């Protein structure tokens with residue numbers, strides 16, 4: 124048994140930011156299934172938001188309003204206000220830690236335009252923002268005393284009478300499973316776009332935290348809200364940052380028209396992502412994809428070689444390497460890509476996980492970053508607000524977890540919990556059925572993309588749930604070719620696939636129940652937002668293999684819902 128005051132599951136931006144806070148005062152460990160520097164945060168390109176006003180005058184009030192409107196009024200406004208008000212301070216903290224932001228000619232932190240933001244407020248480091256943040260925070264973590272468990276795969280969270288006792292994790296190098304006793308546990312397991320066929324998300328974004336919560340009897344919040352980013356490289360889903368449109372890029376259809384004129388005449392290419400992704404899908408459905416196909420173009424040519432290579436060097440390379448197009452001379456083929464998950468592990472504004480719709484906190488259990496739902500993004504996140512969320516709420520959860528650890532004793536880690544987890548893994552290793560995890564996953568991704576994607580309708584969602592249930596059933600007949608314990612990546616794939624199957628059912632069940640259109644959730648059979656019946660958060664539990672739903676009110680402080688126009 125390992126013992127640490129605080130155990131953080133996840134070594135991405137949220138996990139590292141939390142660790143910097145906890146490790147100053149209490150013994151801290153980070154468990155990460157991949158090396159922290161390979162976390163998906165490193166792929167973030169465009170920027171991190173704060174109303175610094177370095178390019179044009181800006182205010183917290185405007186940033187807050189843009190965020191609430193972007194969220195289609197589903198975010199909790201108390202949580203959102205903390206995010207916005209803390210943003211400038213957090214950016215300067217990051218700068219002082221050593222983050223090398225791009226600069227204005229006068230030497231201030233440069234800021235660019237992003238979708239749904241009324242002012243240029245994305246602070247960036249060319250199109251390597253996430254990479255720069257992650258490396259800086261990792262260096263800072265190395266400076267402070269903490270224990271890293273790299274390539275350890277967390278398997279479960281242990282609760283004793285509603286209090287968190289710790290987690291179990293598998294050392295991938297040896298295959299040994301160990302219990303980690305902790306006074307506070309922080310989940311920062313990141314996003315989970317891998318439920319979809321075309322996604323911008325890294326292979327590691329499989330929603331393991333969600334799977335662990337469902338198995339512990341804890342709820343997930345607002346899982347039906349999945350953001351599709353308009354510009355993924357065609358057939359790959361690899362991201363072309365919104366910064367490319369922030370710098371002035373156009374979206375074109377087969378006729379060479381800037382089709383956003385017909386959907387968001389004021390904001391055009393800088394409308395929020397849900398609006399643009401739907402517009403693109405409509406263009407394709409109506410036959411205006413390039414050459415009648417299922418993709419469109421982003422055109423950067425008019426920006427000129429110098430600007431492209433200075434502001435968007437990564438995009439230039441990615442387009443060359445993956446679709447063989449030089450963005451300086453040709454338009455780049457793109458399609459919407461599953462990108463961000465607004466829902467997740469429900470928490471209070473202190474990052475404390477809650478167990479029900481009445482906000483009852485789970486003692487000693489915290490969550491932050493993309494896996495969490497506090498909820499600052501509501502039904503649709505604005506670009507650059509997510510890195511900010513990981514930093515602000517990573518820190519917030521770190522402070523709360525640290526204070527909790529300082530004021531409490533260890534809870535005895537239940538032996539029977541460890542034995543159950545060991546026997547589950549042993550049975551997966553011994554399994555000799557006909558099904559394989561990659562095959563089940565491909566089927567699932569196809570079903571989720573076709574039936575629970577940008578446009579949704581009752582019949583499709585019912586079929587989707589049926590398919591997911593069928594895949595869960597087939598999972599019972601899984602077979603393991605690799606029976607070994609040492610670096611068994613097949614075993615890891617199998618467990619990740621089970622997690623994806625389970626939370627995907629929650630997504631589809633939540634989407635079927637929500638008979639309205641709001642933010643990223645669009646029902647063609649209920650095309651209007653319905654505040655009377657649906658201005659509420661979905662909470663979902665897995666009970667005896669079935670999904671149970673409940674609802675929680677949205678916190679409104681200043682901004683009453685209005686019609687959303689761009």
Ligand SMILES: Cc1cc2nc3c(=O)[nH]c(=O)nc-3n(C[C@H](O)[C@H](O)[C@H](O)COP(=O)(O)OP(=O)(O)OC[C@H]3O[C@@H](n4cnc5c(N)ncnc54)[C@H](O)[C@@H]3O)c2cc1C
Pocket residue numbers: 132133134135136137138154155156157158159162163164165166167168169170171172252253275276277278311312313314323324325327331332362364462463491492493494506507508509510511513
């Ligand atoms: C291509 C791309 C570009 C983006 N660009 C931007 C942008 O410009 N601006 C912006 O605001 N947002 C952007 N986002 C979103 C943003 O990057 C993410 O939401 C944010 O980085 C998530 O940080 P995180 O710390 O929560 O998760 P991650 O950085 O994904 O880290 C998750 C961690 O959890 C660990 N983990 C997961 N499961 C387990 C397990 N079972 N056991 C042990 N460890 C586990 C992983 O090892 C990893 O260390 C982008 C996202 C993508 C995909």
